[in-house]
Amino acid sequence: MAIIEVDNLVKRYGDTTAVNGVSFAVEEGEIFGILGPNGAGKTTTVECVEGLRSPDSGTIRVGGLDPRRDEDKLRDLLGVQLQESQLPEKLQVGEAMELFSSFYREPADWRKLIESLHLTDKVGTQFRRLSGGQKQRLSIALALIGNPKLAVLDELTTGLDPQARRDAWDLIEDIRARGVTIVLVTHFMEEAERLCDRLAVIDAGRVVAIDSPAGLVSAVDDRQRIRFRPSAPIDHALLTALPEVTAVERAGSQLVVTGTGDLLLAVTTTLARNKVVAADLRVEQTSLDDAFVALTGRKIDN
Amino acid sequence: MSALSRLTLTETKLFFREPLAVFFMLAFPPILLIIFGAIPSFREADPDIGGQRVIDLYVPIVVAMALAMTALSGLPQMLASYREQGVLRRMRTTPVKPGWMLGAQLLLCTAASVAVMLVLQAIGRVAFDVSLPRQAAAYLLGYLLSALSMLTLGLLIASLAPSGKGASSIGTLLFFPVMFFAGLWAPRDTMPEVLRRISDFTPLGAGVQSLQDATAGHWPQLLHLAVMAGWIIVAGGLAARYFRWE
Numbered sequence: 420m421a422i423i424e425v426d427n428l429v430k431r432y433g434d435t436t437a438v439n440g441v442s443f444a445v446e447e448g449e450i451f452g453i454l455g456p457n458g459a460g461k462t463t464t465v466e467c468v469e470g471l472r473s474p475d476s477g478t479i480r481v482g483g484l485d486p487r488r489d490e491d492k493l494r495d496l497l498g499v500q501l502q503e504s505q506l507p508e509k510l511q512v513g514e515a516m517e518l519f520s521s522f523y524r525e526p527a528d529w530r531k532l533i534e535s536l537h538l539t540d541k542v543g544t545q546f547r548r549l550s551g552g553q554k555q556r557l558s559i560a561l562a563l564i565g566n567p568k569l570a571v572l573d574e575l576t577t578g579l580d581p582q583a584r585r586d587a588w589d590l591i592e593d594i595r596a597r598g599v600t601i602v603l604v605t606h607f608m609e610e611a612e613r614l615c616d617r618l619a620v621i622d623a624g625r626v627v628a629i630d631s632p633a634g635l636v637s638a639v640d641d642r643q644r645i646r647f648r649p650s651a652p653i654d655h656a657l658l659t660a661l662p663e664v665t666a667v668e669r670a671g672s673q674l675v676v677t678g679t680g681d682l683l684l685a686v687t688t689t690l691a692r693n694k695v696v697a698a699d700l701r702v703e704q705t706s707l708d709d710a711f712v713a714l715t716g717r718k719i720d721n
Numbered sequence: 722m723s724a725l726s727r728l729t730l731t732e733t734k735l736f737f738r739e740p741l742a743v744f745f746m747l748a749f750p751p752i753l754l755i756i757f758g759a760i761p762s763f764r765e766a767d768p769d770i771g772g773q774r775v776i777d778l779y780v781p782i783v784v785a786m787a788l789a790m791t792a793l794s795g796l797p798q799m800l801a802s803y804r805e806q807g808v809l810r811r812m813r814t815t816p817v818k819p820g821w822m823l824g825a826q827l828l829l830c831t832a833a834s835v836a837v838m839l840v841l842q843a844i845g846r847v848a849f850d851v852s853l854p855r856q857a858a859a860y861l862l863g864y865l866l867s868a869l870s871m872l873t874l875g876l877l878i879a880s881l882a883p884s885g886k887g888a889s890s891i892g893t894l895l896f897f898p899v900m901f902f903a904g905l906w907a908p909r910d911t912m913p914e915v916l917r918r919i920s921d922f923t924p925l926g927a928g929v930q931s932l933q934d935a936t937a938g939h940w941p942q943l944l945h946l947a948v949m950a951g952w953i954i955v956a957g958g959l960a961a962r963y964f965r966w967e
Binding site for chain 2: 469471491494495497499501503504505506507509510514517518519521522523524561565
């Protein structure tokens with residue numbers, strides 16, 4: 420069952436159309452990614468879902484609720500981590516947790532929550548003294564304090580160092596394991612690829628594709644490339660004759676074979692039959708990066 | 722604990738972590754009153770002001786000053802910086818409306834001001850023999866209207882200021898004329914007729930006079946009550962019109 424349904428969402432700011440007809444549905448229990456470059460309309464889209472902005476047109480349902488009309492009910496269902504939102508500088512971690520607990524009718528046990536987020540030794544630390552990663556973890560804890568069915572995390576790992584980012588990813592998988600549906604806004608390809616069950620790629624206010632990371636890649640291009648150093652010379656015609664192979668090129672001492680389908684099996688079988696060993700063999704597959712370029716015509720990180 | 726009491730408690734703790742704010746809101750007004758009271762001539766009856774002593778006039782003025790400090794610099798600076806940092810926006814995503822934050826701040830400011838007012842009255846009575854208000858109900862009415870007019874003005878500043886720093890500058894800038902006409906530099910009774918006339922129409926000019934009248938045992942003048950009510954309606958209306966959470 421879809422927990423979020425967005426249908427033909429349009430949001431304008433003055434003359435600019437930030438979101439131009441976005442539609443997608445998020446299924447219960449999945450990690451759904453919204454991937455796109457900065458300024459693509461990702462944050463505006465989720466802010467409409469969170470009921471923080473009213474759409475100019477289109478409909479949104481979150482757990483069957485209209486985020487604007489039923490805002491009060493929505494708040495108990497939805498946990499939000501906002502991009503660039505702060506707490507009072509001198510508020511301590513434990514005080515923040517107690518305060519936000521008091522906002523909900525059935526809050527989670529905040530001590531357990533910050534324990535699972537490795538913040539227990541920071542209970543008495545003021546917000547301004549936390550590191551970037553600790554602030555992000557606190558912000559996740561606050562998003563989960565109300566026991567939400569659904570959490571929207573916006574640019575969660577931006578500004579974190581690689582280790583802190585990996586920790587955050589583990590954490591998100593833990594949260595999903597508890598049955599929370601997660602919407603993850605990101606412009607990190609690696610993050611999307613690693614975490615998301617499905618992704619909506621958004622560019623210039625439109626959805627250009629929705630699929631699993633693997634699905635996106637294969638829909639764009641299932642071409643593969645194999646590189647190896649043959650132990651003995653081999654007639655290229657033997658390889659090009661294979662139905663899976665589209666091209667064979669020599670690059671110095673290496674051969675580069677491009678093709679589709681079960682390329683690796685076809686090539687290695689042929690090599691073995693001709694008593695050729697493939698040394699330094701590498702298979703290069705189209706990445707989500709390549710898929711993104713193919714879908715939007717540009718790289719994400721510009 | 723309910724959200725509002727938890728919020729008020731938290732904001733109170735945060736307030737006490739700002740030594741400068743604590744000093745100016747809680748300690749400075751009593752210190753100033755004690756300094757005034759230490760001046761010998763301020764404790765002598767002065768025929769120029771109808772046989773009253775200057776220190777008698779200064780108790781309501783310092784009470785008003787405590788209100789103005791809290792409402793014009795403390796409150797707007799807090800709210801505007803919370804808005805700037807996204808604290809209010811973050812609250813909007815919880816079942817509790819950011820309006821509760823406003824409520825908690827108002828409660829805190831009111832409690833702090835009332836506490837300081839009681840301390841000032843006590844110091845005046847014990848140390849300098851200033852009589853307590855003879856008309857307690859009238860005094861409360863005058864105090865309530867003075868407090869409301871300052872708090873709505875503070876909210877108006879918070880509504881219009883772009884940032885916490887901006888709010889604190891506007892508040893400080895407004896503090897001086899408001900306190901000038903309240904008589905901080907020259908009590909109303911010593912002002913030239915024109916200045917006193919202008920002072921009648923400022924929120925704390927009217928406020929101080931009402932407190933002074935109630936202390937002497939009279940009900941405040943209708944003019945002063947109307948002036949304060951007018952400020953509350955205008956400043957409150959504009960604040961409600963322009964206040965934004967984000």
